[in-house]
Amino acid sequence: MHTKPKSPVRVGTRLGKYRIERRLGAGGFATVYAAFDTLLGIKVALKIPSPELVSPQLLEEFRREARLTVQLDHPNILPIRDAAFIEGHFVIVSPMGERTLADRIQKRIGFELAFDYVSQLLEGVAYAHEQGVIHCDIKPENILLFEDNVIRLGDFGIAKAAQTTISGSGTGTLGHMAPEQAMGKPSTRSDVFSIGLIAYRIFSGKWPEYPFEWPLEGAAQLRRRAHGDLIAVIRKSLEVNPRHRYRDAPQMLSVFEQTRLKAIRFSRRNRVTG
Structure with missing residues (x-):
């Protein structure tokens, strides 16, 4: 005791x-x-x-x-x-991190650094999914920034344990989780949705909101900054029906990385001509 x-x-x-x-x-x-x-x-x-x-x-x-x-x-x-x-x-x-991603996204993030942040987040969650662990509360407040722009996702297990105990139902933070997770049915696809929310916010400057129907607020800014292939990855991750999303972070990471060269060239070209 x-x-x-x-x-x-x-x-x-x-x-x-x-x-x-x-x-x-x-x-x-x-x-x-x-x-x-x-x-x-x-x-x-x-x-x-x-x-x-x-x-x-x-x-x-x-x-x-x-x-x-x-x-x-x-x-x-x-x-x-x-x-x-x-x-x-x-x-x-x-x-001890330097600050949270929630603090950092209050100011504009350059495209290549933004892409790298999302890639690192996917790397960490993909590893967890491969070990059979679902996070259930992926949000900017739980992502810490360290030296050399390294990010680390925290609160694995802590938030899940607390919210399961306190609420006895769905775990996670409202506004940051997939619809099915809010009904107490989280899966790896729910983590994918939460990563999609962060990716949309980091590239567009706007936080997507329910009912998540396209075009979402900030779509024009997203189109200016992101190649169509990258937008397609984000859009698929934010499908309301979980069966239409990537099955887990490893699958999303693979497709996300396939857009890297096109996305960076698109961003650099727009920066030169914009």
């Missing part, structure tokens, strides 16, 4: 060996802090679930998911470094 937290987590205080430096953000499940590991001398991110949500049921669900996801060793997947009770708080430790 775990004990109740001795005190709230506050910036500037210590939690075990971690010095809390700043609050990065908060969701319905947890608050994330930037911290300094005083023993190892490195910066880390601490995800601390709200104490009232840390039930035996959630912990068991998290352990089950963590056993699957802790084995995911890929450069585009954020690893869980540790998960433990510290002074009564359940703390999930991971490497």
